[in-house]
Amino acid sequence: MSTSILEFKGVAKRYTLRQESAPVNGLLARLRSKPVEYFWALRDINFSVQAGQALGIIGHNGAGKSTLLKILSGITSPTEGIISLRGRMAGLLEVGSGFHPELTGRENIFLSGTILGMRRSEIHRKLEEIVDFAEIRPFIDIPVKRYSSGMYVRLGFSIAVHQQLDILLLDEVLAVGDHAFQRKCIERVQVLKNSGVTILFISHDLKAVEQTCARVLLLDKGRIIYDGLPSEAIQAYQRSRGSHFGVRRTQGPPPVEVQRVAFLTEQNQHTDHGTTGEPLHVELLFHAHAPMDNLAFHLLFYGPDGNLATDLNTRTELLSVPEGTAAIRFVCDPLCLPLGLYQVDTIIERVGASDPVEHVLGCAHLPVLSPQPVQGSFQQPCSWRLEQQ
Amino acid sequence: MQIAKMNSPPPLSAPRTIQPPSFSPSRLLSQFWRLTEYWDLLLTLSLHRIRIRYKQSLLGGAWAVFQPLSLMIIYTIIFSKVARMPSEGAPYAIFVYVAMLPWNFFAASLTSASNSLVSHNTLITKVYFPWEVLPLSYLVATSIDFLIGVLVLIPLFVWFQMGVTLHVLWVIPLMALAAAFVFSLSMILATIQVYFRDIGLALPLLLQLWMFASPVVYPLSAVPERFQAWFVLNPMAGIVDGVRRCVLHGASPDFHSLRISLLTVLLLLPVAYGFFKHKEASMADVI
16 A cells, blocks of 8 residues: 555646637527637646645646645646545645625634534644634634734634545745744744644745745646755756747837846846845836837836835936937846745836836846855845954 | 554555546446534534625524525515415415425425536635535525425414414425435526526526426416326426325315426436536536
8 A cells, every 4th residue: 555645647627718708699609619718727637646745836837836725725626637635635725715795703703613624523632733823812702804904814714624535735825924924934833743644735825835845846838847945946947938938918019129128147147037235137128119208117026926026227317218229227236035936017107197107017027046055035235343341 | 653543444445546537337326325423514604604695784684584485476466466366265475375385495405406516616716525415415505495484384374374284294204305306406507507608597587487387376276187198297396286286175185296296306307416426527627
């Protein structure tokens, strides 16, 4: 008998893509059998997990991470293949799913808990622990619709990690709450892992994956392209994103057109990544089809959690550009962003106009490496000295 | 760490498998059996349904009494005073009220249960449990309204100076039959509604017609002889008439029409459950 607690054998999932039609024509369109298109969200997935292991699953949007978790938790069924597993499994695809806004925190603990498969007796036993972990004791008997979003996710997470189980599925759920609570969540996951719970952890948050998992699967276009050490998987993940050009949001040809965003070292060498605490130059190449004045250029860096991490811009001084090609170089010395993959959007705005002149999403992607792990949201450069009083 | 391990129930028992949907009777039966593991969920969901329904309403639970009573008064005015409907010797108010109990249970639970999947679409795409628990929980919640309606019947009986016989116990199997019928129908309708929202729009109209095709505001005996054979093909006809016979007349139900109702439900239930489980596998992709 193998010791694996969970095993995927040749699992694949195919979705049918249907064209959306107007409601009136809906039935007719479906009866008139149009050629259907298929999309394989997962293909040929094979892996097994040992009891007590924490497995991270990473990949770009659309790589199949969530489909994998949905199949595992039973929300949708695989098209091919077989998964065998032992013990009790519960999934948390979104914190607070199953909460009813009108019910109190206490009532929702029972609702959400039983939805996750807990017995009422088990919830009664764990109630105090759940409330304390979520830090919502004073609010336990008021409806959750009056909760702050932080309280909401804390309660949701707390319910999920206080049940008796053998396999725990976590999807992006550690990216919730404030930093203190995130650390608490990761500690809790560690405790569960040490007590023998197998954990499947899906996230964009590479830092959390690295901290939690000893093994990481990298998914790309529905296939496993790497299975092994977290550091290797994260590097492969960051490389796989290349620097393909993004999506233009403006209507029609922009009068000032972004051509490229490039990253350079201090020595003017092109680079494909940045390092926290070291200098990085970002070059924005653009072409103006006609002379233009009152311009401000923005480079927006979106972090792994999808939030704006920083905005490099020229707003301090409005620029006038002649017709032709030019570049703006932003010098970050040092780079303060922590570990992660950042998406760079470009906006060129004309001060006084309501719409931007140019707006491109995902002009570039910047992987940032951190030799020392960054605590908190960014690395504040500072010097220090010891002073005798 | 050691303690945590000892506390856990003997884990890693028999391996389970997740695979492409198959619909062998044995698999369906085992899924049906697994439903018992979700008893606590059903209980919690049903309790909350009742709580939510009357939260932030002024009269609260009084609505469960007020609603059938006001309908009773309206029907009595229309069908007894205006239309002179026969009522088999009983006061018309109580005659129609007794039939409205099973009918309202049927109509209300079918409406809410058929809507249950669509109204929980965010849940269905996020977490799995046997989703038939959702329609079931509405069924349980509506049963509470039925029980409240029954309690109201007691003062009505006292008021009209009427009595009951032991035959009144027939209500229990009759209502169980009605519940099984609603459960089967709602599994089909709720599933179809995931794909075509027309169900939610058509159902109120359909139920209105259905009520007048069932002996609620008139006695079964008022239906012309030549139509009666067709008439009792409607399972609700046998159930509503049966409840009225055993509560109002202290008699046993009409076994002929009841047999038809029972047979329909026995055939429908496995078909509906199989259909539901078949579609459940891909429901989250569509909803």
